[in-house]
Amino acid sequence: MGHIRFASDVGAPPDAAFAYAADFQHGPQWMFGVTDVAPLGDPDQGLGAAFAVKVRLFRVIPxxxxxxxxxxxxxxxxxxxxxxxVCGTVTLRFDPLGYERSVLTSEADYPPPRGMFARLCHRLGLADAAARSALRATESRLRREIEAFHGTDLVGRIA
Structure with missing residues (x-):
């Protein structure tokens, strides 16, 4: 099982950052490779909410x-x-950092790859590198989108 963790400062308070990330309609703007998110029934927010997600890996593989x-x-x-x-877990944590700022911690846990080619990629370190790159891109995009949504830059100034 692989595990990756990144943390970064966000120029928005935890409640604003959380509100942006919790709205499924914003998903395609910040989730790596995601082109569409659609709710699978009620509820469409909160614990137990489920979504159908269309993903394009490497911009080619749907x-x-x-x-x-x-x-x-x-x-x-x-x-x-x-x-x-595409399976595993992704956890986003929003912690207060100071006036109009928060810490966004992104964590991912993913199973070892299946199949002969996937196992070869795993042994070469390519699977971990790809997962790390995808989480970093997701975290970076989410941070930028939250700051644009909140109207501030990294240090919390009005943009």
Missing amino acids: LRSAVEITEYRRNAVIGYTLRGR
Whole structure:
């Protein structure tokens, strides 16, 4: 099982950062490779909410996956469980850092790859590198989108 963790400063308070990330309609703007997110029934927010997700890996390979919110603490934590060909868990934590700032911690846990080619990529370190790159891109995009949504830059000034 692989595990990756990144943390960064965000120029928005935890409640604003959480509000942006919790709205599924913003998903394609910040989730790496995601082109479409659609709710799978009620609720469409909070614990137990499920979504159908269209993903394009490397801009070429189209995949469909299901995502469920399995951890949810308002203004603090959102945990996603991905099921399908792209699987694992992604957890976003929002902690206060000071006036109009917060810390965004992104964590991902993913199973070892299946199949002969996937195992070869794993042994060469390519699978971990790809997962690390995808989480870093997701975290970076989410931070930028939150700051644009809140109208501030990294140090919390009005943009």
